[in-house]
Amino acid sequence: MEATFIQRISYAAIAVSLWLFVVLLFPAGRALAEVRHTTIPDSTVVSASGSYKPYFPDIVKAGNGDLVVVYYWSESHAGGNGKIMMKRSTDDGVSWSAAQTVTDTTYDDRDPSIAALSDGTLLVSWFTYSGGVIDVRVIRSTDNGATWGSTVTVGTNMAWAATSSKIIELSSGDLLIPLYGPAPGQGYQQTTVVRSTDQGATWPSTTETVMGYIQGIHMVEQAIAELEDGHIRGLIRVSSADNLGYEANSYDYGATWGTPVKLDKKIHAPELFRIPGTDRIFQAWSEFQYPGGGRPVVVKIGDLSDPWNGSASRLLYSNRLTSDMGYSSTVLLDDGRLFTVYYDAHKQILGGTYSKLGNWEGDFGTKMNLAGMYQSSAITVTADMQYSDPNNSATGPKGALDGSIAYGSAAFKNATATPTSPATFMIDLQGNHTIGTIGILLKLGYAETADVQISTDGINWDNVQMYTNASMNEVDYKYFDCGKTIRFVKVTVTASFGWAGLNEIQLFELAP
Structure with a gap:
């Protein structure tokens, strides 16, 4: 069980100016540099310390403009002794603060994600583990992550549930958290969403809706985003004979979901969001069993009318010496750049890479x-x-x-x-x-x-x-x-x- 995440921008929050639209499509100035390296991070967010190493980052822009990253801090990929840590940047990822503990329970606290609501509230979600999955929890901050309140438990109808992607805020005002776990009475895992109608104070199991289930394969670690009012799209990691990922769509705010459709990529830890002011969909994932080795972070830009069949996918970060890497999360900066974080267990870091929309949707050359x-x-x-x-x-x-x-x-x-x-x-x-x-x-x-x-x-x-x-x-x-x-x-x-x-x-x- 790993951490995934996505940078989602609630469609309800997309009230962008023409200025932002122009910045995104026609960026200017050397500050908006091309992707400089696909094997060397532009920024090192976290490095190992002693026997502890960082895994599974998620990033968001807080209400005060700070970038806030949460991550799993443990002795190994699933170390049994992990806790959820946080760092912040006040200069768009160039430098990073000292680490702060978000939560450290008596259990192994795994796979954190962080979401920023329209009122400035930050919500961190994760799951606890002790010889098996215990529960999914959410903790809240109303001061941009300076302090954190008490935790609440997310309800589920499954025997157990885990999460690895961030909560999203819908245009209706409801919140959805993606979960995965064993389908009742079945031997295979399914993906679900649980709804909160009170800004994350409660997450009743009665609101849980099955997002994707197919007999014979495990569907796990999905990412979701609202692309238009009521239209939620999800990308799903699977464990199957071919390991090809799936997508699923809901057109009624997540109340019901269509049959999942198989994609042509082996996606782990997907993320997706709509670029504000455009009909372009940013999608990234860590590609399993990549021909060049490792599990690199790959980006694909799609169109709102056909999100998957857009531009060709392209490397953002790669290290062929390890498959214990990736799990990207991306945030949109005010100047139009994108900043993507990921982990690399071989280098024992969380790294970050800057890019912009033109890097991913243009002609890459022959x-x-x-x-x-x-x-x-x-x-x-x-x-x-x-x-x-x-x-x-x-x-x-x-x-x-x-x-x-x-x-x-x-x-x-x-x-x-x-x-x-x-x-x-x-x-x-x-x-x-x-x-x-x-x-x-x-x-x-x-x-x-x-x-x-x-x-x-x-x-x-x-x-x-x-x-x-x-x-x-x-x-x-x-x-x-x-x-x-x-x-x-x-x-x-x-x-x-x-x-x-x-x-x-x-x-x-x-x-x-």
Whole structure:
């Protein structure tokens, strides 16, 4: 049982100005940076301390403008001794306060989520565990999380219930909390919602409605959002033969639900919300059994009329060395940026990544066949990374272009790079191309410092990426909002642990 969450914006609260609409669609200024890295967080929210590590974050913007993150603080993924902690940021995620305990009962307190109501009240929900699930609880703050009141228990008709996604406030004024647990008299888990009509003071079991149940599979850890008045959509994680997720819809404020429909992605920990002032639906999840390894955070933008079949999904954060990661939660900042938090058990952190709508709904580009272009002399490479291994034909300049991330399939300089004696690798595309994405993998598994630059003339260079003492295990991508016109791309390694190396460079070209 893990934590999931979603950043939901109640449709009733969507009273946005034309200014916000313009900011979202046409952001300007360097503060609204493109996604800089898909393997390196922009912000470290929480790091491990002693034997304790952070898991399963959820984020919300409080009424005073602070960002508030809650998370499970435990010795392991399901440690048996966890508690719910909180941090806040007053500068949109750049820096974070000291940790504060939200709740620490005699049980294992798991999978927290946090919601902000229209009156400024914060509600944290979680479930307790002690050899089995005990109950789902909710605690309230009326002062932006400075203090927390007494807890209330959520009613259910199931033998037990857990939760891993935040409460949502409906346009009708009611609240819904998503639960999952065993269907009565059945061996499989189902998803339900329980309603509060008094702003979360009580959650009667008599209000519980089944959201999704299919015999033969477990339906768990759903996320819900009100997309229009009365229309609630949910994304559901399942455990089945193919592990493909489901969606479910209600058009009467959650009183009844349609038959769940299977999707084409293995979604864990989904989140979704409607971008204010638009008909665009932000959807993210941690993708189970991802072909590249790990359980990366993936984003997909859909349209209100057809939320799932919108743009292609795209990586937000990845670490192929672990599947104990992800469980993203996203908040919309006042300047139009999105800030997404997630956990990475291998790095033992909660991290955060900035993005904006254009990063997810534009043309991402088609991967250029640099290896083929190099072999046919359609491009040229100028580099001092010319080491040739007689026992490995993949070593050499072509190794950085071949699509392989194997250690030996790379370009090396048989000398340690230093600021005064760097190693360089430059590609001349023999003409201008418009690039939507650039991917870089420095020397696999070893720390290097490097700059990535682009140019149209080989004289004037723009810095587009920097790495500082980065130990990389997969290709790291940077997304450009509107594309970059380039002819030359250059990687300069200025510090390396051992010989300087470049494992992979990838370019994705936008259609003319």
